Amino acid sequence: MPDERPPRYIDGVRSAIAAEMEADPDVVLIGVDVGEGGGVFGATRGLHERFGAERVIDTPIAEAGVLGAAVGAAMAGLRPVAEIMYMDFVSVCLDPIVNQAAKLRYMTGGGARIPLVFRTQTGGGRSSGAQHSQSLEGMLAHVPGLKVFLPSDPRDVHDLLRAAIRDDGPVVFVENRRLYNRRPADGPWEPLPPGRARVVRPGDDVTVIAWGRMVEEVARACDEQLTDVGVELIDLRTLVPLDLETLERSVRRTGRALVVHEATADFGPGAEIATRLSERLLYEIEGPIRRLGAVAAPTPYSPPLEALALPGPEAIAAAVRGLLED
Amino acid sequence: MPDERPPRYIDGVRSAIAAEMEADPDVVLIGVDVGEGGGVFGATRGLHERFGAERVIDTPIAEAGVLGAAVGAAMAGLRPVAEIMYMDFVSVCLDPIVNQAAKLRYMTGGGARIPLVFRTQTGGGRSSGAQHSQSLEGMLAHVPGLKVFLPSDPRDVHDLLRAAIRDDGPVVFVENRRLYNRRPADGPWEPLPPGRARVVRPGDDVTVIAWGRMVEEVARACDEQLTDVGVELIDLRTLVPLDLETLERSVRRTGRALVVHEATADFGPGAEIATRLSERLLYEIEGPIRRLGAVAAPTPYSPPLEALALPGPEAIAAAVRGLLED
Amino acid sequence: MSTDDHERLLGDLRTMVRIRAFEERVSRHFREGLIPGFVHVSIGQEAIAAGVCGALRDDDYITTTHRGHGHCLAKGLDADGMMAELFGRATGTCGGKGGSMHIADPSIGILGANGIVAAGLPIAVGAALAARRRGTDAVAVAFAGEGTVHSGPFHEALTLAVLWEAPVIFVIENNRFAEFTDSEAMWRGDPLVDRARGYGLHHSERIDGNDVEVVRATIEPLVAAARAGAGPALVEAMTYRVHGHYEGDAVPYRDEAEFERWRERDPIARATAALEAAGHGDAVAAIQADADAEIDAAVERGLAAPYPTAETLLEDVHA
């Protein structure tokens, strides 16, 4: 009996890859356990059977080599989707991302084309420990030449992943494992291209900017604790390109803004957004643009500590109320 | 005939390592070409002869292994100073820095001690190309558990490096190769501990915060083009710990601030400083806290392009004047 | 077997049984939701932990992997602290901050489980280097899975160890799988032990990792040689991962006949049979009972222990 419910976030990942593999024989999938095993979260289940081992390539644990090979394959005409199983593991394969993929087009004066997706996932809050919990998108957004997509919505993950695969440059695609089982909310769906933020719920008092799992955490805070506040919730969707226009339009109206992310707050991506908004809107805002991110500590394992380390509905609600008092 | 001139920046590096090696037999130096070759810039010249191959250890090109070994050696009682020849090469050895050294103390609930210095250098503006020009301190400052020191002054490099070696935790120590030949200015010298910014020249109109080579670029801009502006120039010295108090005190007075760094501006370290200051001083500042960093492109090789890519005296002066018009 | 042999085997059996008892409870309590996160157990592989660590001193070093409970217990970590750690409690080995994948106690030479495949190998090399530079005769053992050997840090660790003549022994537990991948499907070329010898290791050998006496007999001379300055060596211990990659893995990729063959070679059953045949049935029974009691108590104490307080959240970030 076919499942009639709308596809989950993880299904959106799978169907996006499948659709692009169907459409273009140069699209290949590569990574540790992406093939026969179907991925540690099942995101690529069935693709190996459907497209064969030549296009869905299981690799040994040699991520630096695998990603380097993906760069070479991209320059030689394939469109690889290379998986980094946990975002924390960029630590073992940063060079092909940062010094090769990101720079080759520029260094060659436009001569190289690097159609390459680095698919990875993050997702704190489930005691995965300090080496399996990091949101490192800020590091990568800092590197010119990379795009960084971070879908929050089960439908959007499909749209954005397809756009990433079709992009002729390198895209870091950050899924959130705690969203894998989410199904979309009811209602119409209007696809947006990368580089366009989405106003998830409109509001007039405060703008809250988030991505990944934090979008639903903010929504939860609104529903449970901020029913008296007109929060405009914006799902940023892509950090690079950054849709400052949408953010600015909203903050110009609300006068207050909070950026919420799972990444460590210190020297994190929220600082860039806050700075850009402050630069543009200093005389229009009614209080500082604030950030809420993980505390400045490695991610603790113990559940109560980790709950304190990461932004949750309480902390978000408190931060929003704090804005109103600024 | 002994050189009677005050020691250069690079001499400060060498004398700091020598002094700590002299004081503590557990201090060892390790890296590619740090030993017999004396370092690609000559920073460690003479140490191999003086302390022997057992303590000044040349390694093959295997930085991930070498830095991992340094982490293990630190846990087992040595105090390694491990060199990463160019800061760009953190891309091949990020894991021992970010997932091991930075986290082990926390993950062990204080059980591990990681007295370890990651010595590296950066310095754009001399056509070193996109893979030998990056200032990636923002990435590392974002990782809880690491300290990040970035001396600008020939005397300070000695003081800070000694402090880094004596620190019981991991410190990323970022030298600037374009400062290696600098000799100190005349005048008295008051050492400061890490975590304290230094007011390099006082002023009442604008606060400019910089580190590394940008400190002298700002000074040059002041001397050559901003003689009519009271610039308070602050050398940040250490990004972690961050001396917000000194910054805040200054900006509270001047009402205007600019952060200047070699790192790419987008999602860079300046955003954190700007955000922190805006959070604290929104109602005291007379215009947005602004940043000036490298443009959002890989570093171009061609001299005129690279000059446009990096902050220089003209751009700094223009940015300062821009602040006054905000 | 001499009396000494029996004593040693009884000791190693005790270690194996304690590990098994610990991990069976971990598996159960994980299923019950009492242990958060994810855990990887080494059930079926205990002979390697027991045989290797049995040959080590307190001041020797080990590094291990995501599958490190056995190594830590065998190296002397107390089950109480470990169990409390897995429960995320303040009384845990790491105050609840580490968890299963990050258990460590440098004070007894345990330089850490590790969530990053291969990261422990260079760390062990560095500890071994430090031991020599500081004038001790301590050695280091790096435990790693066979999935590790394709990774760059493995290659770099062997290279550096040989160059530095570091007293480190690489113990590669070949348990057949790396996550869902049949490790043989990833292997080409010469056997690991031949490749390893090619780096200049003074010794490199494949052994039966499910026979604790073989493990012990292999390791003891290598440890002695390393102490005496012979430099690094490698042992590939053949074994089998009896549980899934992580608890909860349904292991659809497993060959059941092969699984059954390995079950018959269970290291604890084998040591038990040998000891019972030699008339040590009572001692064996006591070992089992002691281990059950010890670990049950650890569970009880762990579950009764408090969670870490909020004040600890930002402690120990910096030295």
Added chain:
Amino acid sequence: MSTDDHERLLGDLRTMVRIRAFEERVSRHFREGLIPGFVHVSIGQEAIAAGVCGALRDDDYITTTHRGHGHCLAKGLDADGMMAELFGRATGTCGGKGGSMHIADPSIGILGANGIVAAGLPIAVGAALAARRRGTDAVAVAFAGEGTVHSGPFHEALTLAVLWEAPVIFVIENNRFAEFTDSEAMWRGDPLVDRARGYGLHHSERIDGNDVEVVRATIEPLVAAARAGAGPALVEAMTYRVHGHYEGDAVPYRDEAEFERWRERDPIARATAALEAAGHGDAVAAIQADADAEIDAAVERGLAAPYPTAETLLEDVHA
């Protein structure tokens, strides 16, 4: 030697002489301050570039290193563009954005010099994989120095190449030094070619890298085999770095007697002697004259070319 052999040798000599002419001018103009940054020349190593790339087609791929001018010229890049690139001009191969360490032209299979040691090896493996997946019989060559072989990506590249049966040939130029380090001081264990064979490479051989005929004769069958699906191979070409690591390096660490011995084995002198002995003196002289004229013209055009305009600064960051 047959006429064909002479023709081929003349062709390879032409390549070598062009490379030498190019790099001697690079060296000089760097000293004069006309070339910014830092440059690494391959003077004395030209036989490898010529012999290897001479065996390749336009649609084959190469990756190279910081010492890559020779490989790029031999693979078909025009000296004009390269020289202009080194001068940082808009007419350079990369529009002045790359420089010596980043010269690349994917349209003729040059996937880049590289400033990161070992980074080119996996890239070549990936290009080889792509060639096969896309149904072509193109092959890839990864050039690397002997200093590269200790690094993780070397190990991972060999592992993946064998696993994927990728048509890639690893050409390791052993020029005695890695920067200031005597490479022999870093080496332990079996010779590189034996280690490489252990990964399952179908062929692995150490050759005289200063004899272009040997290089050619070694590479041609390997290229043919790779095209036919034999998978990866490795060649360690023994040579000597005649200049310093970078221009300006005074090479205090060099053994002068050894240096002189290698000078006598100069690959261009050897090929020249063989051809002159076979009566091709005029052709040889013409090759030298042509190369000088070509490169002088490249210098002239390069120095006359404009710098890139400010508008290009932010071009080509993204696709």
